[in-house]
Amino acid sequence: MIVKSKSKFKNYTEVTVVYDAIEQCSNCNKALAPEKLYSIIIEKNSDYYLYVADFCNSCKSVLITEYKVKRINDMNFEYEKILRTSPRTYEVEKFDENIENISPQFVKIYNQALQAETIGLDEIAGLGYRKSVEFLIKDYAIYKNPEKEEEIKNTWMKVCIEKYIDNDNIKLLAERSDWIGNDEAHYVRKQEDRDIKDMKKFIKAMVYFIGMTLITDDAASMKPKK
Numbered sequence: 001m002i003v004k005s006k007s008k009f010k011n012y013t014e015v016t017v018v019y020d021a022i023e024q025c026s027n028c029n030k031a032l033a034p035e036k037l038y039s040i041i042i043e044k045n046s047d048y049y050l051y052v053a054d055f056c057n058s059c060k061s062v063l064i065t066e067y068k069v070k071r072i073n074d075m076n077f078e079y080e081k082i083l084r085t086s087p088r089t090y091e092v093e094k095f096d097e098n099i100e101n102i103s104p105q106f107v108k109i110y111n112q113a114l115q116a117e118t119i120g121l122d123e124i125a126g127l128g129y130r131k132s133v134e135f136l137i138k139d140y141a142i143y144k145n146p147e148k149e150e151e152i153k154n155t156w157m158k159v160c161i162e163k164y165i166d167n168d169n170i171k172l173l174a175e176r177s178d179w180i181g182n183d184e185a186h187y188v189r190k191q192e193d194r195d196i197k198d199m200k201k202f203i204k205a206m207v208y209f210i211g212m213t214l215i216t217d218d219a220a221s222m223k224p225k226k
């Protein structure tokens with residue numbers, strides 16, 4: 001919501017600033033009626049930055065939002081873009097027990113990537129998600145082909161997907177995640193219109209299909225009783 005408000009400038013002048021007030025709490029994700037406590041504009045290397053402190057009534061947190069602003073004249077500033085809001089609380093993503101059982105490392109790495117993403121380390125997060133996919137796929141391949149464990153551990157993920165993943169849905173999702181994952185790891189991006197948001201969707205779908213296979217395998221292990 002665009003608002004026009006008074007702000008301190010360098011702690012001594014009062015100026016007017018137009019900016020986009022946050023409408024959702026970064027900490028609890030609840031809708032937030034902007035309740036500005038304080039704001040200040042500071043100058044850093046000839047650029048101007050606005051800091052707004054808001055209060056969230058739901059989680060009782062003070063949120064600080066940083067904006068890049070431009071100086072229109074002595075008394076007026078206008079925002080260019082929002083840079084970040086903090087704090088951001090990272091919430092652990094829970095996975096079904098059967099996924100935890102076949103690939104505890106996937107769950108661990110995925111959550112570390114999520115934690116990195118939450119605090120704005122998107123480049124690192126991409127690498128982390130890619131690594132989590134490798135563990136999920138390899139652990140699943142080992143579960144399906146236990147006698148090939150050593151070979152699977154030591155092969156490229158691409159080879160592992162082609163050779164050891166028989167479910168077409170999992171195969172396709174793993175392959176596409178690998179494409180995006182490689183972009184996260186390399187200097188030149190090939191899939192320009194895809195990013196970690198897509199990779200996360202693919203991971204969720206993979207987890208779903210693997211989970212369904214594990215349940216089906218469990219059902220198949222039942223023996224008729226007379």
Ligand SMILES: [Zn+2]
Pocket residue numbers: 025026027028029030056057058059060061
């Ligand atoms: Zn909140």
